[in-house]
Amino acid sequence: DARVTQTPRHKVTEMGQEVTMRCQPILGHNTVFWYRQTMMQGLELLAYFRNRAPLDDSGMPKDRFSAEMPDATLATLKIQPSEPRDSAVYFCASLITDTQYFGPGTRLTVL
């Protein structure tokens, strides 16, 4: 049963600290998305990659967020420095044909 995996599942950190979230897309899926979900804003697209190249990161705050895909099996989302307003659940999704399959998410709390 192929699934998108994300680590860590939960992260609590203090303001100013660096946070790195990781995603392993489903093998063979060449397009990977990062989303953020909050109560107020719902699900928002942050960035996405195809064949490891960034296609669109217009939804991502550029000053503190960065997304990379060092290889086909790993996507990372980094926040440095983190702020309390970054507290949210961050989802990764990978795409096959037209359907995006989501991971379980990383719940981030920034104190």
Next chain:
Amino acid sequence: GESVGLHLPTLSVQEGDNSIINCAYSNSASDYFIWYKQESGKGPQFIIDIRSNMDKRQGQRVTVLLNKTVKHLSLQIAATQPGDSAVYFCAESQGAQKLVFGQGTRLTINP
């Protein structure tokens, strides 16, 4: 991951009844539509999708209807079961890439 907002629309149905969840989309150029189910603490789970060249598509116990004239999408769940309790999101896109999500509807099942 928590997906609910303080004012998330809620639909309550009796177990065994049919459920209809509605969604209005905004972009007349959207050509791909998808429904996701999100249970508490989990990522969105694909239910069913439809392209704009269709007006109806059926899956197992679910049917999606698309009315492009009024930009309306609906999800019908037949014989609703307790396991159907979740938040349901519709999403639209052009070319099945950048999904724009609706706010979600919480479905609760009464025994």
